[in-house]
Amino acid sequence: MLARVYRDPMDTFREFRGELDRVFNTNSAGYTDTATDWVPAVDIKEAKDAYEVVADVPGVEPKDIDVSLEDGVLTVKGERKSESKDEGEGYTRTERTYGSFYRRFTLPDTADADNISAKTEHGVLKLHIPKKEKALPKKISVEG
Numbered sequence: 001m002l003a004r005v006y007r008d009p010m011d012t013f014r015e016f017r018g019e020l021d022r023v024f025n026t027n028s029a030g031y032t033d034t035a036t037d038w039v040p041a042v043d044i045k046e047a048k049d050a051y052e053v054v055a056d057v058p059g060v061e062p063k064d065i066d067v068s069l070e071d072g073v074l075t076v077k078g079e080r081k082s083e084s085k086d087e088g089e090g091y092t093r094t095e096r097t098y099g100s101f102y103r104r105f106t107l108p109d110t111a112d113a114d115n116i117s118a119k120t121e122h123g124v125l126k127l128h129i130p131k132k133e134k135a136l137p138k139k140i141s142v143e144g
Contacts (some may be wrong), residue, residue, distance in 0.1 A: 017109075038080070038097035040125075044105070052112060055103070059121035065125060067118045069107070074116075076125070077102040106128040110134075 043054045055076060057065065065078035082098040107113065112130040119126055 013088055014092050038099060039103065041131040042100055042103060051107075051128070051131070053105065053125075055125040055127075056123065057101075057120065057125045060120075060123070060125075062120045065118075065120065066128065067116075069113050069116065072107050072109075072111075072113075074105045074107055074127070074129075076101070076105075076127070 013061065037110050040055045042056075045052045048099045053074070053076075057078065057080070059082045060078050065076070079100045080098050082123065107129065110131045112132045114129045117123070117128045
């Protein structure tokens with residue numbers, strides 16, 4: 001049985017616009033974005049007891065990744081450094097992007113900010129964000 005695949009006709013335009021933005025180093029509003037040279041793909045998963053953020057960061061050393069949390073906003077930034085090239089070696093096309101990246105995520109109130117952990121394995125950054133235990137309802141007595 002054949003499955004139907006729906007493709008939004010505007011996807012082609014968005015892809016073209018994204019390529020133009022990348023080439024001219026601007027975002028869709030026209031502002032130059034010098035802080036980010038590339039953006040790693042990210043998956044966010046929610047389980048019963050935790051959230052997990054998984055980012056593809058191939059070629060990025062753990063020492064070149066900075067994860068921080070401030071005012072409920074989780075920031076992941078880093079840099080993929082260019083490999084050294086031999087002077088005599090010629091290139092006809094380079095598609096791999098090098099440079100810095102920067103991603104920010106607002107954490108829900110249920111996130112346990114004190115117990116977040118991060119690790120990399122095979123070019124994948126995994127952030128484990130436990131959930132806080134739910135506060136039990138509390139009976140408040142009324143005096144009178």
